[in-house]
Amino acid sequence: MEILLIRHGESEADILNVHEGRADFPLTAKGRNQVHLMAARVKNEFPPEIIWASTLQRVSETASVLAEKVGCPIHFEEELMEYNNGILAGLSFKEAKKYPNPKYLHERIEGGESHIEFRMRIESIFSKILSSAQYNRIAIVAHGGVINCLLRSFFHMPVTKDFYFKNGDTGISYIEITEQDKVVHFLNSIAHLSK
Template sequence: MIELIIVRHGQSVGDIENRFEGRADLPLTQLGKDQAQKLADWLSTKYKFDKIVSSPLSRASETAKIIGNKLNLDISLDDRLMEYNKGVIDGLLKEEADKKYPIPEGGRKYYERIEKGESLIDLRARAEEFLAELVGNVKKDNVDKKLLIVSHGSLISQLLKSFLKLPMDSKVHFSTGDTGVHSLKIYNNDRIVITTNMQQHLL
């Protein structure tokens, strides 16, 4: 059996400044650090992980390190877990980005890239590759594993779509709040969703 706990980072500077974050490497706020510590405390009472894998962007890796310190686990970084690369608008205030680079009428198609960015297909491909490799390695070792993944909202949504084998043009979306927790299991060939966007540790 494979158990995957997927979490979003805590509140970041980009969140409170209303910026497009993407690849802009903006750190956690103090509240974000506090949220990560609360998550770490809660996870320590619920799970014993074999491994923590995180996006290298600081808002995610900071969150992962806070959890790792609590659980006494090292962090592995994986570029495939980075947020959706929105190119020229990353780091811009959303109001500024809307003026400089307005969304085309009817929206961008999932195969279209914003300048210097990636398409939704590119994002989905990263999620698919990461998940397939993860599951393949665990099945090859033929042992039960509990894995913690720390990433970002858009990439997490694509991981969940990949997990559920939803088509590229699916209109299903998954919300993830600050340090929101998604719990998934793979047992034989069954894929089981336990919880999505759980935030009881913040109460």
């Protein structure tokens, strides 16, 4: 199965300099343009047969444009929502400094989820998606944190691994799982934005 991992376009939170996470901000005009460029590239180079997507606005809008361009169905999945950052969602970075960061993987930010809970949520939905093996190529449109967890799962990295995969606006990662191998075609490609 070929898997495209696609991050949403620029959102209003990016220009407001606030914590996003579960805060539900729409795309900006720039973000919508990024999405159209990404969708044209995906249609021409590696169109998916189905799209799995988070239900938060910035992703649902990104996935909807892609689905319309490619002509494939979308399955919206709440389990693909970004890390639940609880009380920090929507707060400015300055305001958020009042709240201590969890020191341990099992600790939660007030009203949120722990890093272990987040990773296990993404492991579970990834397993569910992979079990839908009737597709040759799928796209998962999601958030930077979710894509990080998906890649950590793909590479069998432990939950304690402190390693970050950069994901730009509408960045595309292209991986493949066969019966014999796991293949990384590329990670975080934003070549479509330079056109």
